[in-house]
Structures are given as C-alpha cells and as structure tokens.
Amino acid sequence: MTINGKKHLNHFSLNYPNVAIIDPPDAVERIHNRVSMLQVVNGLKIPSHNENFSIPKQIVIYDCESLSDPSNTNTLQFPVIAKPLVANGSATSHQLLVVFNTDGLNGLKSPLILQEFVNHGGVVFKVYVVGEFVQCVKRPSLPDISEEELGTLGGLLPFSQISDLTSQGHDTMHIEKAEMPPSSFVHDIANGLRRAMKLNLFNFDMIRDTSAGNRYLVIDINYFPGYAKLPSYETALTDFFWEIVHKKPSEAASLEIKECQDSSSDGRGPQLP
Numbered sequence: 001m002t003i004n005g006k007k008h009l010n011h012f013s014l015n016y017p018n019v020a021i022i023d024p025p026d027a028v029e030r031i032h033n034r035v036s037m038l039q040v041v042n043g044l045k046i047p048s049h050n051e052n053f054s055i056p057k058q059i060v061i062y063d064c065e066s067l068s069d070p071s072n073t074n075t076l077q078f079p080v081i082a083k084p085l086v087a088n089g090s091a092t093s094h095q096l097l098v099v100f101n102t103d104g105l106n107g108l109k110s111p112l113i114l115q116e117f118v119n120h121g122g123v124v125f126k127v128y129v130v131g132e133f134v135q136c137v138k139r140p141s142l143p144d145i146s147e148e149e150l151g152t153l154g155g156l157l158p159f160s161q162i163s164d165l166t167s168q169g170h171d172t173m174h175i176e177k178a179e180m181p182p183s184s185f186v187h188d189i190a191n192g193l194r195r196a197m198k199l200n201l202f203n204f205d206m207i208r209d210t211s212a213g214n215r216y217l218v219i220d221i222n223y224f225p226g227y228a229k230l231p232s233y234e235t236a237l238t239d240f241f242w243e244i245v246h247k248k249p250s251e252a253a254s255l256e257i258k259e260c261q262d263s264s265s266d267g268r269g270p271q272l273p
C-alpha cells in the first residue's frame, strides 16, 4: 500500500487508530531532495561546543545551460562534487562526479547540486539514529585532493575512479587512527536533527575539515539506512519497536515529537520518542 501524502495518511490512521506512524511520509520526502535535506542542518541550534558544524557551500542547477555562464558558478571553489538533486535510493540519484575545473561542468546533467569538495582526511563519520539511540562509526571516504593534483587532473571523474588517485585510496590505517568527534557533540546534532526533521530512523554523514580540525560538515542524510553496518543494530531496532508497541497513547502525549504532530486531533495514534 502506498501512503503518499497527508490526506492518505489521515485516512489510513482513521481506519487503523491503533497503528503508530513511525515517521511521517512528508518528513521522509524532505530528505529525498539534497537542498531541503541540508536546509534543516543550517537552521539547527545545539548547545555550544568547541566544535562547530555547517554544510559545504553548494548551489542548485536546474538547467545545465546556466553552467556556461561563469557568474552562476564563480561563488564556488574547485574541486566540486556534482550530485543529482534527487536522493531517493534509485541508482542514478547516487551517481556522483567530482569536477576539477570549468571544463568538467560541460559533462553534467541537471537537475543537480554543485557542492564544494572539502578535504577531510579520507574518513566519513556515519551517525546512526534509532529514536533516542545514537551511534557514530568511521568509514573510508574519498581521499584529499591537493592543489598540485588539482592542476594535473582532467575535467571530471566519477566517484568510482577517485579512490585510485592516491595511495590512501586502498589503505585503511588512516581510518583506524582517525579520532572520533566528541560524543556529546554528535548526540546534540543527532537529537537536534531528529526533532527538527520529525524523523526517528535515519543516519547522517559528517566529515571533518582537514584545514580546521574542529569544523564538521554534514554532507548527507539518509532515511532508513542499511543498519546492518551498525554494530548492535538488532538490539537498537528491537528496543525501539518494542517501546512503540508497548507505549500507551497517554504516555506518548508527553513525548517531544508530540509537540509537532498532534495525534489526538488527527487520530494517528501514539507518536514516538
């Protein structure tokens, strides 16, 4: 059954008043677009830390002809990553390219976003969220691109070929050595995103700027990611679902997300932590 939009959701909830809506479809839809996905990060307020977070500079291109006008792209510094605007799990929406100079812009297909590539030591921090459960893991990422290399590279390269650029591409020592971001910082961002997006089951990718060790950039948010890569995912997910199934509507009334989704008025049943 497809639930596509609020009208259907309300209809569904009225017919099945004891069914809990874990995450509303319109909130999931928001992270299927790489612009609205990261807007939420820009608006996020968390307690102060020595670390700060933002998103990489990016622009959206709806029409590739506009790429031939330098005034549309000269706010960005090369290299940039070209990402399809839509990020919905389809194979084409995850075909990314690194563009090294203006020549490379000719080979792109719209609609897309152009996002500045930030050197980050070849490590991405993947933060998994399951309700109030938060866990950060390190994973290999693209290698840094030096200014010297940049001058020698062609117009653009698909991601699959980037890891061959440097010897770091196949070496995992740098991942083991990489320091984790402070746990309280990660938790504050995760909880802030969970509330702002009104989603419980997602992960986000964060990188640490090599040139400023306390600067983190959120680059991607995925709904219901492959949790199998997360150690202990079975208990995190079963605890979460157990709590939902056993939570009475009256208990749910005091939960934070309830502020944003009034279940008593639309008959959706219990809302979630």
Ligand SMILES: Nc1ncnc2c1ncn2[C@@H]1O[C@H](COP(=O)(O)OP(=O)(O)OP(=O)(O)O)[C@@H](O)[C@H]1O
Pocket (backbone or CB within 6 Å): 056, 081, 083, 087, 093, 094, 095, 096, 115, 116, 117, 118, 119, 120, 124, 140, 141, 142, 205, 207, 219, 220, 222
């Ligand atoms: N701005 C950036 N600077 C440097 N590296 C980046 C940047 N954006 C993305 N990357 C690298 O590219 C990878 C894929 O990017 P991203 O997650 O945005 O694409 P995706 O298609 O949504 O990927 P996935 O299918 O893993 O969710 C990241 O994990 C990271 O290694």
Ligand SMILES: [Mg+2]
Pocket (backbone or CB within 6 Å): 087, 220, 221, 222
């Ligand atoms: Mg993604």
